[in-house]
Amino acid sequence: MISNLINRKIFTLLKVQYSNMLEYRVEIALWAISGIIPFFMLNIWTNNNLNESINISDVMLSRYFLCAFFVRQFSVVWVVFSFEEDSLMGKVSPYLIQPLNPFFRYFAQHLAEQITRFPFALMIAFFFFIFNPESIWIPNLVILFLSIVSTFLSFLIQFLIQSIVACLCFWTEKASSIERLLFIPTLFLSGLLAPVVSFPTYVKSWIYLTPFPYLIDFPANLLSGNETNISRGLSMQILWIFLLFPLFKKIWSEGTKKYTAMGS
Amino acid sequence: MNLRKYLKVYKKFLHTSLASELEYKTNILIDLITAILSLIGSIFLLSIFFQNNGYIGGWKFEQALIIQGIYTILNGITNTWFNPNLTEIVKHIREGTLDFVLLKPIDSQFFISLKKINPSGFLEIMLGFFLLLFCIRINQINLNLSFLTLSLITISCSICILYSLWFFISTTTIWFVKTWNAIEVLRSFLYIGRFPLNSFSFSLRIFFSVFIPIAFITTIPSEVFLGLSQLWKILLEVIVATIFLITSRRFWLFALRFYSSASS
Numbered sequence: 001m002i003s004n005l006i007n008r009k010i011f012t013l014l015k016v017q018y019s020n021m022l023e024y025r026v027e028i029a030l031w032a033i034s035g036i037i038p039f040f041m042l043n044i045w046t047n048n049n050l051n052e053s054i055n056i057s058d059v060m061l062s063r064y065f066l067c068a069f070f071v072r073q074f075s076v077v078w079v080v081f082s083f084e085e086d087s088l089m090g091k092v093s094p095y096l097i098q099p100l101n102p103f104f105r106y107f108a109q110h111l112a113e114q115i116t117r118f119p120f121a122l123m124i125a126f127f128f129f130i131f132n133p134e135s136i137w138i139p140n141l142v143i144l145f146l147s148i149v150s151t152f153l154s155f156l157i158q159f160l161i162q163s164i165v166a167c168l169c170f171w172t173e174k175a176s177s178i179e180r181l182l183f184i185p186t187l188f189l190s191g192l193l194a195p196v197v198s199f200p201t202y203v204k205s206w207i208y209l210t211p212f213p214y215l216i217d218f219p220a221n222l223l224s225g226n227e228t229n230i231s232r233g234l235s236m237q238i239l240w241i242f243l244l245f246p247l248f249k250k251i252w253s254e255g256t257k258k259y260t261a262m263g264s
Numbered sequence: 265m266n267l268r269k270y271l272k273v274y275k276k277f278l279h280t281s282l283a284s285e286l287e288y289k290t291n292i293l294i295d296l297i298t299a300i301l302s303l304i305g306s307i308f309l310l311s312i313f314f315q316n317n318g319y320i321g322g323w324k325f326e327q328a329l330i331i332q333g334i335y336t337i338l339n340g341i342t343n344t345w346f347n348p349n350l351t352e353i354v355k356h357i358r359e360g361t362l363d364f365v366l367l368k369p370i371d372s373q374f375f376i377s378l379k380k381i382n383p384s385g386f387l388e389i390m391l392g393f394f395l396l397l398f399c400i401r402i403n404q405i406n407l408n409l410s411f412l413t414l415s416l417i418t419i420s421c422s423i424c425i426l427y428s429l430w431f432f433i434s435t436t437t438i439w440f441v442k443t444w445n446a447i448e449v450l451r452s453f454l455y456i457g458r459f460p461l462n463s464f465s466f467s468l469r470i471f472f473s474v475f476i477p478i479a480f481i482t483t484i485p486s487e488v489f490l491g492l493s494q495l496w497k498i499l500l501e502v503i504v505a506t507i508f509l510i511t512s513r514r515f516w517l518f519a520l521r522f523y524s525s526a527s528s
Contacts, residue, residue: 030445034452040468044313044320047465053316177291181298188305194312203308 013105017112028113032120035072038065039128041193054198060226061195062135066128067147067220068192073121074114075155075215079106080179083166088173096256103163103252110159139223146230147223153237154215158186160244161211167248170255191217195226208232211240273370274378281348281381295343295384299391303336306458321462328460330399330486334419335458336392338481341423342430344385349377350434351447357437360525373516377431396489405489418485418498421505425481426454428508431516438519450476457482480504 021028042065045051051061083106086092095102129136139147165182168175187193189203189212196207196217207213214237221228285292310332314325323331353376356362365375400407433446440446453476461469461483473479480501487493 026440027445030449034445034448037452037455040456040464043465043468044459044463048313048317048320048463050313050317050320172290174288174291177294177298181294181301184298184301184305187302188308193309198312198315200312200315 009100010108013108014112017108018115021112021116025116028116029120032073032117032124035069036124038069038072038192041065056226059135060224062132063137063224064195064220064226066125066135067224068216070121070125070223071151071154071216071219072192073117074151075158077110077155077158077162079110079159080162080166080176082106082109084169084174084176087169096259107159137225139225143222147219150219150222150234150237153241154219157211157237157240157244158215160241160248164244164248164251167251167255170258186212186215189213190215191220214240270374277379278381281379282383285381285383292384296387299388303332303391303395306332321460323460323462326399326402327490329395330403330489331460331482332458333392333395333399334482334485336395337389338422338426340385340388340392342426343388344382345378346427346430348380348382350430352376352380353434354437358441362523363525373513403490414498415485415488418488418501421501422481422485424505425477425508428512431512435516435519438523454478477504
């Protein structure tokens, strides 16, 4: 019965958020377009034959960057910005009374946005294939399934990190600047702009211990068929989730005790 | 007389927005760290590109650093003036408060473009200047009067083009109401201004010099620094900047005719 109730809650949340997101189709299309930086990077790589030194062919590299684009599209998180606004406007107070952690609401919002975003991302991929017909490939079902799982795990890691940052709103009013700070290492170390294989050895020696390469590089390598260590990648992703989740719960329970309703 | 009035008004703007921004002092510190990290990150990315190649698009590493310096200065200017003000336009239009701006006995474009200021961008501008000074040393550029005037002219033209682009997109809000994502698209396009234009393929080069003139924004000033730029390029940049400024002004006046307040 309890699971039934949870199911109903989740479905209602998703349905509400999905219809909400559908209203902002144009916005989401623009968000999708703003994620095309990996394609510019691909252009620099192949146009200057930089990939010769890291032993990845043009075709494989273009598949890598396409997959990086896809993984990024489905792991974008903005919970801290929503939460900051809601907390400054005092909208968090009514959420706190409800028998549901408000982060479920944001979580459903993100999932609904990803569903809305999917057709636009496909469209961009379609254009990409028109210009690069030689890079078309069909991953086998197991790989496809595993990469969807790892993309979702990557999304979860980023969602947890941002939720932890968002909880800092209980102490300071502007937590989003901390998020902007954290975004910089994510941008440069996750593999969105350059595959992690190409990094110099002094970075490669420690980077696999941080969560960053598992955010984009690992799922993108998996999906594009580039060489990667599947079991290590998945287990590291799960490990990071297990590390971050208790931290989130702790900071959430501390924060709600500290909460002073603002603007209401 | 008129100019003096505007100067006086601008002094008031500076005073009020600085006072309100300095409320969040830790924020400014975090923004500074973010700016430093993002510069380190892009130099790191550049060093990956140059790992096994001496030249990218005909530019040496030391020369490409000049582009980074100019990009950092322009990004600082964007963060100080354009970003806080022009995102405000969206708010003005959605909430109908543009009415109050239009009623003031002062030019509306002046008011909405310069009302706010974000002091943390200053630090980024300084960071860019230090990098440029460093580049002048390692590239052994000798400073003389003609070099200084030319670089000053080209950089101010870049600022004008950048401002016009931002203002142009913000103006479209009058019709579409929620276009702040379009600004995000512009941001991601501008990102490629960190790299020499010659490192992209021919079709992208055309795109980035005609539709979104990123070529004019960072590449021509950097060429001036290296003494490579021909006179016609500089003249062209001046002409482009003038055209952009005039059209963005015309477009704003044109758009205002379609403004039909909100919720009042």
